[in-house]
Amino acid sequence: MIIRTLPLRHGRLAVPKPITPSTLRTLATALDRPRFQPATASLDANGQSPSGGRTLEIRDPTDPVAQNFVFLQQQKALHKPIGSAVEPHYKPHDLIANPPSPKDITLELLMASQAHIGHATSRWNPSNAKYIFGVRGRDDPIHIISLDVTAAYLRRACKVVKGVTERGGLVLFVGTRGGQERIVVRAARLAGGCHLFSKWTPGSITNGQQILGACRKKVIDHNDIEVLGFGDQLERSAALKPDLVVCLNPLENYILLHECGLHNIPTIGIIDTDANPTWVTYPIPANDDSLRSVQVICGTLGRAGQEGQEIRRKSAAQGMWTSMQEHGLQPPTHGQAQREKEMREQEAMLAQQEYEEDARTVASEELEPVAKEDSLPYERDRPLSSEELAQASESARHLADWETAGVVEP
Amino acid sequence: MEPHLLCTGFRRAVVCNYNPAKRRILFHSRRGYATPTETSSGSQDPVRAAAPIRFSSNANQFAVNRAEFVDDAENSVGSRPGQSSRIPLLERIRILPASPSYFTGTPRFTDDFLALRALERKYQLLPTLPLAEAPRVAWKTLEQYRTELGEPVRLKRYSSLLTLLKKLNSIHPSLFPVEVERALARYKRVVQPHLNQPKPVVVDELGRARAVGRRKACHAEVYLVEGEGQCLINGKTLTEYFGRLHDRESAMWPLKATARLDKYNVWSTVRGGGTTGQAEAITLGLAKALLVHEPALKPALRKAGCVTRDIREKERKKPGRIKARKMPTWVKR
Numbered sequence: 001m002i003i004r005t006l007p008l009r010h011g012r013l014a015v016p017k018p019i020t021p022s023t024l025r026t027l028a029t030a031l032d033r034p035r036f037q038p039a040t041a042s043l044d045a046n047g048q049s050p051s052g053g054r055t056l057e058i059r060d061p062t063d064p065v066a067q068n069f070v071f072l073q074q075q076k077a078l079h080k081p082i083g084s085a086v087e088p089h090y091k092p093h094d095l096i097a098n099p100p101s102p103k104d105i106t107l108e109l110l111m112a113s114q115a116h117i118g119h120a121t122s123r124w125n126p127s128n129a130k131y132i133f134g135v136r137g138r139d140d141p142i143h144i145i146s147l148d149v150t151a152a153y154l155r156r157a158c159k160v161v162k163g164v165t166e167r168g169g170l171v172l173f174v175g176t177r178g179g180q181e182r183i184v185v186r187a188a189r190l191a192g193g194c195h196l197f198s199k200w201t202p203g204s205i206t207n208g209q210q211i212l213g214a215c216r217k218k219v220i221d222h223n224d225i226e227v228l229g230f231g232d233q234l235e236r237s238a239a240l241k242p243d244l245v246v247c248l249n250p251l252e253n254y255i256l257l258h259e260c261g262l263h264n265i266p267t268i269g270i271i272d273t274d275a276n277p278t279w280v281t282y283p284i285p286a287n288d289d290s291l292r293s294v295q296v297i298c299g300t301l302g303r304a305g306q307e308g309q310e311i312r313r314k315s316a317a318q319g320m321w322t323s324m325q326e327h328g329l330q331p332p333t334h335g336q337a338q339r340e341k342e343m344r345e346q347e348a349m350l351a352q353q354e355y356e357e358d359a360r361t362v363a364s365e366e367l368e369p370v371a372k373e374d375s376l377p378y379e380r381d382r383p384l385s386s387e388e389l390a391q392a393s394e395s396a397r398h399l400a401d402w403e404t405a406g407v408v409e410p
Numbered sequence: 411m412e413p414h415l416l417c418t419g420f421r422r423a424v425v426c427n428y429n430p431a432k433r434r435i436l437f438h439s440r441r442g443y444a445t446p447t448e449t450s451s452g453s454q455d456p457v458r459a460a461a462p463i464r465f466s467s468n469a470n471q472f473a474v475n476r477a478e479f480v481d482d483a484e485n486s487v488g489s490r491p492g493q494s495s496r497i498p499l500l501e502r503i504r505i506l507p508a509s510p511s512y513f514t515g516t517p518r519f520t521d522d523f524l525a526l527r528a529l530e531r532k533y534q535l536l537p538t539l540p541l542a543e544a545p546r547v548a549w550k551t552l553e554q555y556r557t558e559l560g561e562p563v564r565l566k567r568y569s570s571l572l573t574l575l576k577k578l579n580s581i582h583p584s585l586f587p588v589e590v591e592r593a594l595a596r597y598k599r600v601v602q603p604h605l606n607q608p609k610p611v612v613v614d615e616l617g618r619a620r621a622v623g624r625r626k627a628c629h630a631e632v633y634l635v636e637g638e639g640q641c642l643i644n645g646k647t648l649t650e651y652f653g654r655l656h657d658r659e660s661a662m663w664p665l666k667a668t669a670r671l672d673k674y675n676v677w678s679t680v681r682g683g684g685t686t687g688q689a690e691a692i693t694l695g696l697a698k699a700l701l702v703h704e705p706a707l708k709p710a711l712r713k714a715g716c717v718t719r720d721i722r723e724k725e726r727k728k729p730g731r732i733k734a735r736k737m738p739t740w741v742k743r
Contacts, residue, residue, distance in 0.1 A: 056582075056583040056584060057584070058583045058586050058591075059583070059584065059585070059586055059588075063582075063583075063584030065537050065585065066582070066585050068607050069536075069537055069582075069585055104481050168504055170507070172513055185524060187509075193510065194507060194512050196511075196513050196514055197508055198514055198520075200569070201514075201515045204515065211515050212512065212513070212515060214560065214561070215507065215509070215512050215517050216507075216508035216509065217505050217508055218502065218505070218506055219503050219504070219505055219506075221503050222503075225498070234505065237505065240505060240506075240507055273663045321502065325503075325504035325505065327503065329500060329503065330500075331498075331499065355592075356590055358595070366593075394450070
């Protein structure tokens with residue numbers, strides 16, 4: 001044996017070993033953390049809970065399902081930073097939560113959202129010839145929409161929406177195909193307009209008083225603050241008409257567009273290669289069958305409306321406004337305004353009382369299980385600390401705090 | 411042609427010389443065609459362009475006096491930039507829909523629907539119970555909901571709302587969010603029939619179990635005690651009360667089917683209807699009373715057909731018919 005190489009060969013053994021993850025894991029069992037609760041205890045031989053959900057106590061933090069959910073959330077939070085970083089990619093809800101603004105319109109964005117895909121060439125409407133870039137495919141040829149035209153027309157439409165909202169106009173967003181509901185509602189909210197995602201009731205404009213006569217209206221001033229005292233006059237006043245209509249599927253909404261035409265209401269519409277561009281005032285040649293393309297276009301228009309509203313609000317705050325609506329209202333008497341104000345206050349008070357009563361009953365319900373079940377542990381061998389119980393019930397109560405897949409509307 | 415014109419010209423010139431009134435008329439008619447001379451325009455004001463027309467928001471601008479209209483327009487134009495307080499309220503206000511769902515025709519319903527959709531999205535990752543196991547809730551009927559809102563809500567739209575409600579209701583009770591509970595409370599009926607609990611029947615201190623059975627128009631009250639097989643119906647024995655063998659058997663069927671004829675005494679009062687109905691009313695009452703003593707007999711009694719109330723009742727007679735359905739005999743001519 002060569003003595004002088006001994007430290008080289010066996011020296012490593014003498015150095016203390018680094019702590020392995022498995023050692024850490026054994027240590028981690030001692031941490032105060034909710035554990036997974038196998039739910040077999042509450043199931044009978046058929047694998048069904050004997051009582052069903054009917055007799056379960058509400059908001060019981062000691063229930064195995066609640067505990068497992070808390071455990072799952074904690075595990076998710078723990079493991080979130082682990083793994084590789086994912087590159088930016090398409091998330092469907094992103095387009096609704098945060099739609100692109102008019103300045104973000106690029107050909108890349110439009111192409112990525114499939115706005116250029118048209119219909120089969122046999123279904124084309126020749127009026128769209130100037131928007132069509134070419135034909136793709138030999139066996140099943142489809143038309144490709146020219147995206148530079150799309151971008152230009154979309155920008156023009158954005159300017160129209162912005163201009164209308166800037167002058168205090170009412171924009172109506174219509175998308176009646178399946179799946180268009182959320183983006184329509186979102187865009188209307190951004191632009192401070194109205195939305196429609198169910199069938200357009202024919203005659204809502206031409207016969208408005210019959211169809212929309214019972215729907216409530218309000219009077220607001222240039223700072224968007226409601227002015228009370230016009231209640232009686234509002235009931236008598238004519239049904240409202242939109243100042244601009246944005247239609248995501250003109251093919252299914254011919255009646256709406258026709259009514260708009262009769263009443264000189266400008267319209268913006270997504271015109272696919274099979275649609276008639278003369279139905280709308282401001283066509284946007286694009287794919288109206290892809291939800292993504294529709295979301296990009298509608299979201300952009302909504303953002304344009306938002307910009308217009310901001311400009312209007314800013315100038316109103318400085319005392320300038322451009323909105324001039326021929327409302328035909330007469331100044332209310334002091335008594336009317338006072339009466340309406342009192343009514344509103346009473347309603348608000350009642351609602352508040354109801355809410356508080358609700359909150360009180362809910363709170364009393366919630367206190368019970370915590371007080372009663374303070375001996376039931378997360379881990380069978382150890383009594384549950386009051387902090388953990390509080391945490392569990394808190395998590396059960398404030399579910400809003402958890403990330404529910406990031407699809408919660410802002 | 412020319413001599414004729416010349417003649418007329420001469421004649422006019424001569425007449426004008428002698429008639430000053432005609433001369434003036436001719437002079438004035440000629441003035442219309444001629445360019446204005448220095449002498450004629452000297453007495454008038456110089457020609458100026460009209461004042462520019464300023465249109466205002468006033469719908470009656472063409473009906474009111476011109477002077478007022480001009481003043482109004484100048485006032486509003488002059489004061490527009492800057493001072494809002496000076497502008498009358500009527501020029502600053504506008505009418506807007508109270509709800510963004512105005513053009514749906516059912517704005518309150520649509521707002522409700524969207525609120526529930528938002529809740530559903532927010533809590534979509536919570537564990538749920540199977541729909542059959544979710545707490546039973548009696549939701550408002552379409553008619554009640556319509557009356558509450560005062561809107562013509564369609565059945566199809568209301569069913570989609572109910573689907574949402576049921577989905578939210580199936581969130582696991584241990585994690586049921588307070589927010590959802592508050593939202594759902596609005597759609598629940600005031601009276602929840604599912605919360606009614608039947609009163610449990612017990613054996614009293616004398617060892618009797620009392621139960622009531624009904625069939626057709628009959629009502630039987632049965633007391634069952636442990637004993638040796640005696641039976642009294644309205645104070646008579648079974649054989650005295652029911653002349654028909656089949657009725658006797660069907661009245662005592664729960665005891666016979668479970669081989670307990672000699673283990674219980676039956677005391678019963680029965681009223682209404684006929685013999686078959688009374689016998690079968692006793693059957694049901696007896697079976698219920700027996701279940702109080704021995705709940706484990708339920709499957710056997712169900713198999714014997716004694717547990718379920720027979721809901722068939724006499725069908726009413728209709729006009730134009732002899733009985734409920736029988737038609738009068740029809741003879742051709």
